[in-house]
C-alpha cells in the first residue's frame with residue numbers, strides 16, 4: 001500500500017492506494033475515528049454494486065458495522081437532481097443521523113453524487129471515497145462534490161472533503177476498456193500540468209500503463225494523486241491555483257453538456273479539450289514551446305479522441321463554454337500551457353481565437 005496525505009490542517013486525510021484494500025476497509029475506518037456505533041451508508045451504481053458491494057459489506061459487517069446501501073443508475077446521467085433526491089430519500093429511510101458515514105463505492109459519478117448527498121444531508125455528514133475507476137484517482141481527491149444541470153456540468157455542488165480515500169486497485173480489473181482509456185485522460189492532465197518529469201515518465205511507460213501493468217498503472221495513479229493533493233492543499237476552494245486542475249475542462253464540459261451527458265465520457269471530452277487548450281496556447285503565443293503535438297500524441301497512444309467530433313457546432317460549443325464556472329466579469333477564463341508542466345490561468349481569452357481553434361480541431365465529416 002502507498003499513502004499520500006491531503007494536507008488541510010484539521011481536515012487532512014490520507015489517500016491509500018494498493019491491491020486488496022477493500023477487504024480491510026473496516027480497519028481503515030476505525031483508524032480514521034469511525035466507530036461501529038456509526039451507521040454506514042454505501043452509495044454505489046448498478047455496474048459496480050454487483051461486482052464489488054458484497055466484498056465491502058462483508059468486510060464492514062465483519063468489523064461490527066451496521067451497513068445500508070443504495071444503488072443508483074450507472075453513468076453520468078446519475079449526476080442529476082432526480083437521482084440526488086432518490087439518494088437523500090434512501091438516506092432518510094435508512095434512518096441515518098448526523099453521525100452516519102456515507103461510503104462512495106464507484107467511479108467519479110458515484111463519488112460526486114454521494115459526496116454531494118453527504119455534504120447536504122442534515123447539513124453535512126462524513127463520507128469516505130472508495131474509488132473504482134482510473135478516472136477516480138482524480139475525482140475522489142479534493143472534495144469537489146456535485147451534480148449536473150442540463151445547461152452545464154457540475155453547476156450544483158459543494159466543497160466537502162472526505163475522511164479517507166481508500167483506492168483498492170484490484171477493482172480496476174473489472175473496468176471496461178473504454179473506461180480505462182477515459183480515466184487515463186486525467187492522468188495525462190496531471191502529467192501535463194505537473195512536473196515535466198511526470199509527462200516524460202508517462203510517455204516512456206505508455207504501453208505498460210495502457211496494458212494495465214500493475215506497477216506502471218499504480219505508479220501513474222500515485223503520481224496523479226500527488227499532483228492533485230499538492231494543488232488542493234494550496235488552494236482548497238479554487239480561489240486561484242486550483243483552477244489549473246481544470247486544464248481541458250472548459251471545452252470538455254461544454255461537449256459533455258451538449259451531448260446531454262450521454263455521449264462522450266468525461267475523460268474523452270477532457271482529452272479533446274486539452275488538445276484544444278494546448279492549440280489555443282500556441283495560437284495566443286502563451287506557449288513558449290510546442291505543447292499541442294506532445295499532448296495529442298500521448299492521448300492517441302492511449303486510444304483517446306483528440307478532435308472535436310463533427311456533430312458539435314463551434315458556435316454552440318462557445319455558447320456552452322460561456323456557462324463555465326471559471327468565467328469572471330463576463331469573460332472567458334481558461335487554463336493554457338506555457339510549456340509542458342507549466343500551466344497558466346488566462347483571463348479574458350478572446351472568443352474569436354477559441355472559435356478558430358475549435359474549427360481547426362474539428363473532425364471533417366462523421
Ligand SMILES: NC(=O)c1ccc[n+]([C@@H]2O[C@H](COP(=O)([O-])OP(=O)(O)OC[C@H]3O[C@@H](n4cnc5c(N)ncnc54)[C@H](O)[C@@H]3O)[C@@H](O)[C@H]2O)c1
Pocket residue numbers: 045046047048051074075076079106107108109110112132133134135136138139140141142143144145154171172173174175176179182183186265266267
Ligand atoms: N470531483 C472531482 O474533482 C472530479 C474530478 C474528475 C472527474 N469528476 C467527475 O467524475 C465523473 C466521471 O467519473 P468516471 O469516469 O469514474 O465515471 P463513472 O463513475 O460513470 O464510471 C464509468 C463507468 O464505469 C463503471 N464502473 C466503475 N467502476 C467500475 C469497475 N471497477 N468495474 C466495472 N465497471 C465500473 C460505472 O458503472 C460507469 O458505467 C464525471 O462526472 C466527472 O465530472 C469529478
Ligand SMILES: O=C(O)C(=O)C[C@@H](O)[C@H](O)[C@H](O)COP(=O)(O)O
Pocket residue numbers: 138142144153154186238242243245246249325
Ligand atoms: O478538482 C478540481 O478542481 C478539478 O478541476 C478536477 C476536474 O478533473 C474535475 O472534472 C472537476 O469536477 C471539475 O470541476 P469544475 O469546478 O470545473 O466543475
Ligand SMILES: [Zn+2]
Pocket residue numbers: 138186249266270
Ligand atoms: Zn475532470
